[in-house]
Amino acid sequence: xxFTVTFNPSLDYIVGLDEFHxxxxxxxxxxxxxxxxxxxxxxxxxxxxxxxxxxxxxVGGFTGKEIQRRVKAFGCYTDFVKLxxxxxxxxxxxxxxKESEINGQGPNITxxxxxxxxxxxxxxxxxxxxxxxxxxxxxxPEDTYENIMKxxxxxxxxIVVDATxxxxxxxxxxxxxxxxxxxxxxxxxxxxxxxxxxxxxxxxKRLQEMGAQNxxxxxxxxxxxxxxxxxxxxxxxxxxxVVKNSVGAGDSMVxxxxxxxxxxxxxxxxxxxxxxxxSASAFSDALATKDEVxxxxxxxxxxxx
Numbered sequence: 539x540x541f542t543v544t545f546n547p548s549l550d551y552i553v554g555l556d557e558f559h560x561x562x563x564x565x566x567x568x569x570x571x572x573x574x575x576x577x578x579x580x581x582x583x584x585x586x587x588x589x590x591x592x593x594x595x596x597v598g599g600f601t602g603k604e605i606q607r608r609v610k611a612f613g614c615y616t617d618f619v620k621l622x623x624x625x626x627x628x629x630x631x632x633x634x635x636k637e638s639e640i641n642g643q644g645p646n647i648t649x650x651x652x653x654x655x656x657x658x659x660x661x662x663x664x665x666x667x668x669x670x671x672x673x674x675x676x677x678x679p680e681d682t683y684e685n686i687m688k689x690x691x692x693x694x695x696x697i698v699v700d701a702t703x704x705x706x707x708x709x710x711x712x713x714x715x716x717x718x719x720x721x722x723x724x725x726x727x728x729x730x731x732x733x734x735x736x737x738x739x740x741x742x743k744r745l746q747e748m749g750a751q752n753x754x755x756x757x758x759x760x761x762x763x764x765x766x767x768x769x770x771x772x773x774x775x776x777x778x779x780v781v782k783n784s785v786g787a788g789d790s791m792v793x794x795x796x797x798x799x800x801x802x803x804x805x806x807x808x809x810x811x812x813x814x815x816x817s818a819s820a821f822s823d824a825l826a827t828k829d830e831v832x833x834x835x836x837x838x839x840x841x842x843x
Contacts, residue, residue: 544577544595546675558634576671579789599625664694671700687712779821791816
């Protein structure tokens, strides 16, 4: 079973209009509401790919109830910790002549409520996969990811970490199964500018030497690179398509990689599926569907490059 954790989920309220005028009353042309959060995105894409999973995390108040309702209605299993006080955040995204975002802070999470999440994580078994995605909210200790990986160490659980900066660096010693920085985040980790594929591969290998088993680097229109635990380097050009939405594309790549890996553990197939799924979400107004993924997958190279 695959488990995802979203520490600070949200309701994403997306409004679109031709032009936004600061300081004036603006009326939307269209609007959508989605449950948001990197782990939730992974869960929903996995569901679209017919892969069972459980979404974990924290929800609070009327917004938390709506997040859980929408994720369940989508067909995902949930086991959120329900907070006694506060409300899950609402993120407002304005799409006009320029894109703007206002992200909420999220509720306070007590030590007792954090302990309840650890109780749920303690039930994860050997052979399961855990996805830790996104940043740690200010309400939680900065070493929360480290503590989770320390508790689950040596249990035969494959842990995926989709985080950036110091948060990622501090957990690499626990040998996560997969990490997925993009090329810009990879450069920021080491405080350097990555000018070409050789620089990217060199920095990715450094992360592998520090403990990461597989390092998947997304590079938007320049494709992707995977540094595999088998010692191979896999590369793929970006599929052709019109980018409509970058939100959730990276999370979709993680979901696709896991879906491809579950077949027979073949890293090339996992990589192909990851690239296809991430691209399908980027080319869509919502998260990738299975049909959209398969359409792109059919055009990708069958053999390792």
